[in-house]
Amino acid sequence: MMLIDAHLDLAMNALEWNRDLKLSVSQIREREMGLTDKVDRGKGVVSLPALREGKVGLVVATQIARYVEKGSSLPGWHSPEQAWAQSQGQLAWYQAMETMGEMVQITDLAGLENHIQLWNDQKIKSAEKPIGFILSLEGADSLVNIDFLHKAYTNGLRALGPAHYGPGRYADGTGTTGKIHPQGLDLLREMDSLGMILDITHLTDVGFQQAMELYQGPVWASHHNCRSLVDHQRQLTDDQIKQLIARGSVIGGSLDLWMVVPNWVRGVSDPLRDGAALEKIIDHYDHICQLAGNADHIAIGSDLDGMFGKEQSPYDLETIADLQNLHPLLAKRGYSEEDIDKVLHNNWLRLLRKAWK
Numbered sequence: 001m002m003l004i005d006a007h008l009d010l011a012m013n014a015l016e017w018n019r020d021l022k023l024s025v026s027q028i029r030e031r032e033m034g035l036t037d038k039v040d041r042g043k044g045v046v047s048l049p050a051l052r053e054g055k056v057g058l059v060v061a062t063q064i065a066r067y068v069e070k071g072s073s074l075p076g077w078h079s080p081e082q083a084w085a086q087s088q089g090q091l092a093w094y095q096a097m098e099t100m101g102e103m104v105q106i107t108d109l110a111g112l113e114n115h116i117q118l119w120n121d122q123k124i125k126s127a128e129k130p131i132g133f134i135l136s137l138e139g140a141d142s143l144v145n146i147d148f149l150h151k152a153y154t155n156g157l158r159a160l161g162p163a164h165y166g167p168g169r170y171a172d173g174t175g176t177t178g179k180i181h182p183q184g185l186d187l188l189r190e191m192d193s194l195g196m197i198l199d200i201t202h203l204t205d206v207g208f209q210q211a212m213e214l215y216q217g218p219v220w221a222s223h224h225n226c227r228s229l230v231d232h233q234r235q236l237t238d239d240q241i242k243q244l245i246a247r248g249s250v251i252g253g254s255l256d257l258w259m260v261v262p263n264w265v266r267g268v269s270d271p272l273r274d275g276a277a278l279e280k281i282i283d284h285y286d287h288i289c290q291l292a293g294n295a296d297h298i299a300i301g302s303d304l305d306g307m308f309g310k311e312q313s314p315y316d317l318e319t320i321a322d323l324q325n326l327h328p329l330l331a332k333r334g335y336s337e338e339d340i341d342k343v344l345h346n347n348w349l350r351l352l353r354k355a356w357k
Contacts, residue, residue, distance in 0.1 A: 001341070002119045003323055004348040006060040006252040006301040007201075007223035008046060010133070011090030013305050021047050022102060025319045039267065043309030046320045048102050052126045054321030057119035058106065058345075060159060060222055060301075061094065061133040063087040067141035067169055074166045076141070083142035091155055094133065104130040107156045109356040116349070134352075136199060136222065139164030139173070146183070146190050153194050160191060161199035161222070163207060173202040174234045180207045185214060192217045197355055200224075200244075205233070212243055218355035219247050223254040223301035225284045230262050238291060245292045248354070250347045252301015253281045257312045260284070264312075271315035278314040278322065279329045285343065286333070295339035299347045300326070 013019045017038065019028050025047045035041040051059070065086035068076030077083040097103040106112050115132040118124065136159035143149055149160075162184050163173030170187050172178025180188070180203070188211060191198060197218045200211055212219070221244060227235035236244070236251065244251060257276045258264035260283075264274070271277075285298045304313060304320050316322070330340045 001324070001327065002055050002057040002116070002345055003300060004058045004345045005056050005304075005320075005323070006220065006250075006299060006348055007136075007254070007303045007306070008059045008061055009064060009138070009303075009306050010046070010059070010061045011093045012062065012064050013044070013046065014093045015086075015089055017044075017305075019044065019047075021097075022049075022100075023047060024049050038307075040305070040307070040309030040311060043311055044305050045309060045313055045317065046305040048097075048131055049127070050319040050321045051131050052129065053319070054324050055119070055126055056131070056320060056323060057126075057129060058115060058132040058134070058348075060136050061103075062136050062138045063090045063142070063157075064138040064164065065090075065142040066139055066164055066166075069167070072166065080141060080144045080169065084144050084148060087137070087142040087152075091135075094135070098130075101130055104132050105156050106132045106134050107158060109353065112349075112352055112356065134158050136160065136197075138199075139168060139202070140170040140184070140187060141168055143170070143187070146187055149187065149190055149194075153196070157196070159197040159199050159220070159222070160187075161201050161203075162187060162211075163202040163204070165202065171207050172204055173207075174204075177204055177206065177233075179204065180210045185210070188215050191215075195355070197351075202234070205237070205240075208240055212247070218351060219244065219249045220351060221249060221251040221301075223252050223256075223303040223306075225254055225259045225281075226287045229284055229287060230259055230264075232259070235259065241288055241291050241297075245288075245297050248351070250297055250299050250351050251288060252299050252348075253284055254301055254303045255281060255313055255317070256303050256306060256308055257314065260314075266308075266312065271311070271313065276314055277316050278325055279333075280314065281326075282329060282333050285330075295335065295342050296347060296350075298343055300344065
């Protein structure tokens with residue numbers, strides 16, 4: 001069964017982690033043995049072969065480059081122009097993967113349907129199929145001005161989340177209580193005119209409300225879990241979930257364990273010791289389903305290798321290929337085959353088809 005994952009930082013891993021994602025996960029880990037510059041060295045779980053092994057045939061793949069003011073404790077670039085250049089380097093990597101036949105960019109409904117047909121063709125082995133990707137910008141800092149949104153759209157950008165962590169040029173994000181700034185509101189209007197998908201992930205509570213009231217186009221939460229289960233501003237409140245449900249949105253469950261299990265402490269908590277199995281994400285799915293009365297709004301937005309690896313991933317997930325285990329785990333919880341299909345791919349497909357129609 002083909003899976004769709006709505007949030008993977010593939011180009012970030014290729015450029016900033018210096019990972020050759022054409023290799024197997026084990027080969028990437030082997031090459032990182034002895035490196036200590038990042039906490040997840042030798043612990044990655046994502047590669048293009050692993051995606052194919054797990055039949056993750058379509059992903060929402062990010063560009064990400066933060067701008068930071070002088071004195072900020074967050075990593076980032078010192079000017080919007082530098083951040084733009086970094087995002088364009090990431091785009092160049094995706095384009096190189098296309099040239100090599102490893103990936104294929106999906107930008108419209110015809111391309112989407114052709115790609116789904118390819119992945120449903122049982123005569124072609126998964127190992128021979130390119131990974132489809134929909135380009136999304138996580139945090140808008142790298143857009144030097146709104147004219148750059150049109151440059152990005154021409155290059156295939158189809159989804160955008162205005163905020164990331166900390167204060168942003170267009171919107172404040174996780175860890176703050178700020179709002180979407182005036183130029184961020186202008187950005188939303190311009191996105192709306194282009195028919196882009198708004199990703200509300202990382203917006204503050206105030207920013208979330210601004211976006212939901214202003215934006216008329218399609219909205220998703222690419223990688224989000226429930227605040228009632230893990231209490232943090234990064235998570236969605238029940239009221240926010242209900243608003244997303246009313247809009248026909250879909251929420252991608254993130255597998256970054258601090259968002260999955262309560263009281264997780266980075267660098268201290270341990271997935272196995274603390275019982276953080278893949279099945280724990282279904283607690284969040286269940287909660288959203290109870291609020292919705294159906295399974296139409298839950299899906300995968302794993303964020304695997306999003307600045308963490310095995311040390312902060314479910315203990316029974318060795319590589320991203322193990323996302324296939326969600327099928328039996330959901331069945332064990334009582335989900336019907338129809339609802340399992342919704343979680344694994346159909347909910348994202350429904351939203352994309354409607355957005356691109």
